[in-house]
Amino acid sequence: MIDLLTIFVLAVFVGFEVVSKVSTILHTPLMSGANAIHGVILVGAILITGSAESTLELVLGLVAVFLATVNVVGGFVVTDRMLEMFKR
């Protein structure tokens, strides 16, 4: 358990550090990109559904897979559309 806590604490610092200097122009794309990344809950949803035993678990898991997929693909596509505007 302490291993997981260590990972958590270190990740907090990395998260702070990585975005500490970002210009306002990129606030919206950055938020949207981070939004896509938390769609990684899809991994959790797949794992839980893949080992589901009861119908309840299966239904909950599948809904989670569906929603998380929307989060992931929608998030990355919308971020890319925004950033496309900046290319020159």
Place this chain on the structure above:
Amino acid sequence: MTVQLMYLVASVCFVLALKGLSSPKYARYGNFIGAFGMLVAVVTAYLHGVVHNGLWILIAIALGVVVGIPAARSVKMTAIPQMVALFNGVGGAAAALVALAEFFAVPGTTVMFRLATVLTVLIGSVSFSGSVVTFLKLQELMTTRPVLLPAGQQLAIAAGVSSVALCALTMVVPNGFLLWLLAVVGLALGVLFVLPVGGADVPIAISLLNAFTGLAVAASGYVLANTLLIVAGTLVGASGTILTRLMAQAMGRSLANILFGAFKATTAVAQGEEQRTVKSGTVEDVAILLGYANNVVVVPGYGLAVAQAQHAVRELVSQLERRGVSVAYGIHPVAGRMPGHMNVLLAEADVPYEQLKELDDVNPGITSVDVAVVVGANDVVNPGARDEPASPIYGMPIFDVDRAKSVVFMKRSMRPGFAGVDNELLYNPKTTLLFGDAKDSLTKLLAAVKQL
């Protein structure tokens, strides 16, 4: 072992993605790297973690793709913030559902495990319902003003207290019903939390809810003992918190003020005299003003984007430059509906990046600006934010266009801005109002300037 390595690869991709997204040069690569990391993670999870129901999972993923991609592709650039809010909400809901499903599979024994479960369910539900409310507000399916319920504060406190109590109870008595109840209370809490946030502050609430979803995902990582979820969720939670603070700073407000002080002062602003005179001009007047100016600043706002007038304003600016007028765009950090939103909208219309100036570039030289043109903006040029401590937007940095030699204010009507606050600038003798649809006015103005 291989699985853990693959998750590590994905985690590194996510860090690089956030890093890339923070710099204009590498932002797009950053997004690709993030998507690549996600692909690695999902394929790994599918190949190694799926014992059965594989086909069902693929169908659910396919459905998600079929819904998500067209939604993201077809959304108008002006509606991006509410789309991000929706994507964020469904992510939060997914996290809560994962924790619920895991609870029914293995109710868990350790304190940490149960704590992680209740936190995932609670934060995930708050994030989901909160995001839905922000979506409704930005889509203007409900009022954009702060909604203050009769006993809103007490209700919110009650929901907060009962959610904490339910968390504690569920940890002692691991019971499915209690967990469902917690999810319901979380949903209510999310709604009560976002309702009083009004107007221009909604995007900040979205950013905060984004960070919440990150935390819910991190907590679900504990539930499943999955390092990737912990790392990615925490990264988003931490960076989202910083981003939220940066956004709040750009508006000159504290986060607490935005979330809890929400525009209480609105009623306190004294109403001026009933009939106040404004000066409205014709297209020809304004064309002459602009055509013979040396130095012009254009301050665009969300109204410009709504009228789809980005191209029209760019053409007018080009025409003025051909006449030797020096023109810059003054982009307020919160112009549009989200910080940086206006930059995206103008970039879409091929406005050169170098012409986009920030507050600190424009304000020091504002007194030598001959004409400041305000198009579809309102709150970001409202001198009340600077001079009127009673004003609900007091403290937000503004463009001091009232100190320019003259001001042209293009407006559809006398309706106040997104924040619902009256603007003293409209009554300033230096101000000429040009009523009408922004695109229409700009097109006529372009023709008139060509005639000069």
